[in-house]
Amino acid sequence: MKKIPVLIAGGGPVGMTLARTLASFGIRCLLVERNASTTRHPKMDITNGRSMELFRRLGVVEKLRAVAVPEENNFDVSWITSLTGRELHRFRYPSVIEKRAEILARNDGTQPREPAMRVSQVMIEPVLQAAILNHPLVDARWGVAFEDFEQDADGVTATLRTVETGATEQVRCDFLAGCDGGSSIVRDKLGIGLEGRAAVAHRYMIHFRSDARDILQAFGVAWHYQTARGTLIAQDDKDTWTLQTRPPPGVDVPNLDPDAVLEAWVGRPFAREILVANPWFTHLLLAERYRGGRVFLAGDSAHQYIPTGGYGMNTGIGDAVDLGWKLAATLKGYAGPGLLGSYEAERRPVGHRNRLASERHTGVRIKIGELYERIADPDVLAREIAALGNAENESWGVEFGYRYDGVEPDPVKYEPTTAPGARLPSTFLRDGSALYDRLGPWFTLLVFGNADPSPLIDAAPAPLDIVMVDDPVAPIYEARLVLVRPDTHVAWRGNACADGRAVWRQVLA
Template identity: 40%
Template sequence: MGKRHASAERPVPVLIVGAGPVGSTLALELAHHGVAGLLVERHGAPSPHPKMDFVNGRSMELFRRLGVADEIRAGGVPAGHSFNFQWFRSFAEPPVDEWTHPSVDEAFAHIARTNDGTAPLEPYQRLPGNVLEELLRRRAGEQPLVELRTSTAFRELTRLPDGTLTATLTDMATGEEYQVQAQYVVGCDGAGSAVRRGTGIAMPTVGPETDHCDVYFRSTDPRLRPYGRYFLGISAGGATLVSRDEKDTWTAFFPELDDTDFERDPIGVLSRRLGTDITVEEVLKVTRWRGRMRVAERYREGRVFLAGDAAHEFYPMGGHGANTGLGDAVDLGWKLAGVLRGWGGPALLESYEAERRPVALFNREMCFNLLEVWQRFPQLAAAGAPPSHLAGYLAQERYQIENTGIHFGYRYSSSPLVLAEQTDTGEAPPTWRWTGITPSTWPGSRAPSVRLPDGTPLLDRLSRGFTLVDFSGKELGRDAARAADKRGIPLDVLAVDDPHTRGVWERSLVLVRPDQHIAWRGETPPADWSEVLDPVSGNMTEGRRP
């Protein structure tokens, strides 16, 4: 793509460094709200290495808002394949236990039977991370408001007296260095983020760091599936097999030991770890990586923000890393758009860290929880625990695979944008369950998914901006639209005449943010809508808290 030089450029509203899934999603979110972005990526093409392989249901709901959910499903593992973990002492003998989870088809069937808010609007989707990266990058590049520059490396940032940022970039094809000015910069450039290093924000590691090897390969050897299909096959020898496409593409990862002869014979090392010799048609890539858990101490330095792996880094178990980052992108995207379009106040951007960093800290601990099982299983087997004991231990941990509550249950309870009801009802906050969704419109929660009488999901009826859902039948929300219009805040009033949905949504008036989280609710309108609209748009430093 052609490069324009600083003398020919006006400052861009947002410079996004890194066009992986998180950076491309941020660009799509900004465009969704009518804001332009410059998306730069040092590599010329998406990585051939899959990296992530699981998009959770909440991320799929957010992608549905952006109009890309169907394309993601079309590029992923077919919906009929279940989501199973098989645990082996050795691939030469039957698994000691299997954790099962419904396929996407089965999950959609459950959603069709369920209309009480306990089901998501979208289930998960398996697909290789490089497929997701290519799809999102292409969709971002097709947006008129997004300029995508690949083979472009970020070097450094300087700040002008007026707060504008100047980024030094390098055209990797020519080696030419040039500068771009931006109002805001977001580092989506991975765990080794150059943007984060430039801010001086620390990212301390919690717990041990371990080195791992990856082998990405193609094989049709039936010994890889000796007892049926699975998503993950975990061997007590220390190797985990990931079925990437349910055909012939695999990734294996395992801890690196001192005696690992990895470069010379990666498949031989893998065979020993699996406990059976396998044949491979093609080795696509071998890599090393360091496993660690860390969350940045801050998500912001002035007009510079961090998102995705630049802000938090987890082990791959549980799919928390990429999905946490996708949530970051949507949260930050609509808030940057609000400020740049003039209706959002300073607390809008201040709320980004207040909302997303606690989610990352919680998900880090949930990842530790599953990682402990991954580490303990081979240790127990090596200690001589009989298969019955291994099976009993793993049976107690089966709840780990049904972690819907982690993906859907986070609540922005400490956010300055989230308001309590004006009248204290004495109601307790909703319970949190690991294995399911507790439907609630408690402020800060994700709005429950319910189908209206005509079959339309209520979440699909929400606008791109704020939506005041009015169940009153008395047009109690009509003054909110006028008040919002005076402030330039995008807000639509959606009247819903359905007692069932009203029961699930709990109040006559529910104000939903652009990211489908609840900003405020009440049985009656406030005496003055500015008491609600100013805080939720970031125009009050201190809003009422739930």
């Protein structure tokens, strides 16, 4: 029987990110995905700044950006009467190039290390796949289905099936990660229920290719063109698009003609090739637990959201990195058994808060839809849309401000802090280097001024990098000693350390 430290069920972005994270810490893993290849469905179209920071740590950010929308293109969200009508209000957001300039100019800890990225999941998955297929510590298999598992005190025995031949095999692992989506077999076998609301709304997705930019970007480049009847997403600002709309009332959805739906929304004939079209349901669901013994849930198996805000995959990337470094620390003997218990304690509240945020953003869209129905004057409608705002794409507190100490941040405004549990603020130092880029792969101790780091260094049970910072940005970090975890969250801070062993017990036990 094959033995492996970690088995990952599911080869979507979350499963592949977990595999890459484990490999970066020297942990072998086996990833299995029942589908024969990466997805053809667009699913998500924004990788937020926090996920990009984490992808940078994993060494894949440049390859991801190479398949994304050109960096000079904006992230604008535009409400219109129709593509043949007029633009009502445009919420303007900077391009990657413009955002990088803003990050450097402000340098006050409020900004991300990396701007967000406009890209379809269709494009992300092959990049992540290449990053693990070429890694000697990852055994990644597509066309292999996860079927069942049993666990005992010492490990997990899983049953796998090769889809093409039907042949089955059993593998033994220390830990199993269920990254197998909304219909998770792993979650089902653990007997973990979902709380919240299923099938909140019925949607119809049409993913298509067209060169008709004069029609599909009638008011200039924009990430989203939106009406009360749906959203047209520019996947690459060139020839690939996705329309997310509602099935017409009273229509037999399985027999919908996607060409007719698409042309009705656009409002005029145009040349196109439909790639994928299907109905689907939105959900607002959260797993009751993220763990059962040696088995963990991450990504859509743990939470499912309405896409407003883009929290689905992005929350899952945070899950994968949090779980990955904790599994690695446990397997390498750096941590006590309590560290794995902190995965659910930290990530489930984030999952819950992001579900609420997605629901709030959907509520705003519903209000805008009601405005379309009762306001005929486009100038009045435009003012009302502007007044409601677009927190859906401006909730920096949700994106960067989430904390693991029980404090609920402002969902819109991000306030930099080094309170233990918070994400480390990102700044650029006097020499032009990014502080984030000087962090070590495991733990990093930031030392400001003449603070004495020796108690923490002498007691360190895990690899520890020391970064001395003599720089004007020092006040942003609020203490003279700041201990940073592998996921760039603050583990501990203080102006002095009297008992290094006690600190490390708290951080790793």
